[in-house]
Amino acid sequence: SVCLFIKAASGKYKMNLGFPSTVPDALTAGKAGYPDLVMGGPGFEFPVWRWNGREYAYHRKITDAQYSKSAKTSIEDLSKAYQAGIK
Numbered sequence: 001s002v003c004l005f006i007k008a009a010s011g012k013y014k015m016n017l018g019f020p021s022t023v024p025d026a027l028t029a030g031k032a033g034y035p036d037l038v039m040g041g042p043g044f045e046f047p048v049w050r051w052n053g054r055e056y057a058y059h060r061k062i063t064d065a066q067y068s069k070s071a072k073t074s075i076e077d078l079s080k081a082y083q084a085g086i087k
Helices: 064-069 075-085
Strands: 002-007 013-019 025-031 034-038 046-051 056-062 072-074
Touching (some): 025 075, 034 056, 046 064, 072 075
Antiparallel strands (some): 025 034, 025 072, 046 056
């Protein structure tokens, strides 16, 4: 399962989404500096989750062909970049 926690203005972490899936990929495209998240596996349509200003919400599905052409970064790399920016 995948769970995503977002740090709220209060400083506490709040679960934003969670469901059975493989580790998501982060697309380089997104909204407000937050990358779109793609869940799924080869041979399937991939649900894309987008930041709406408060939380990640379902945005659309992309095909396997669209997924393979998309610019992606790993969650691990994204997490390292996020942690490096925390002061």
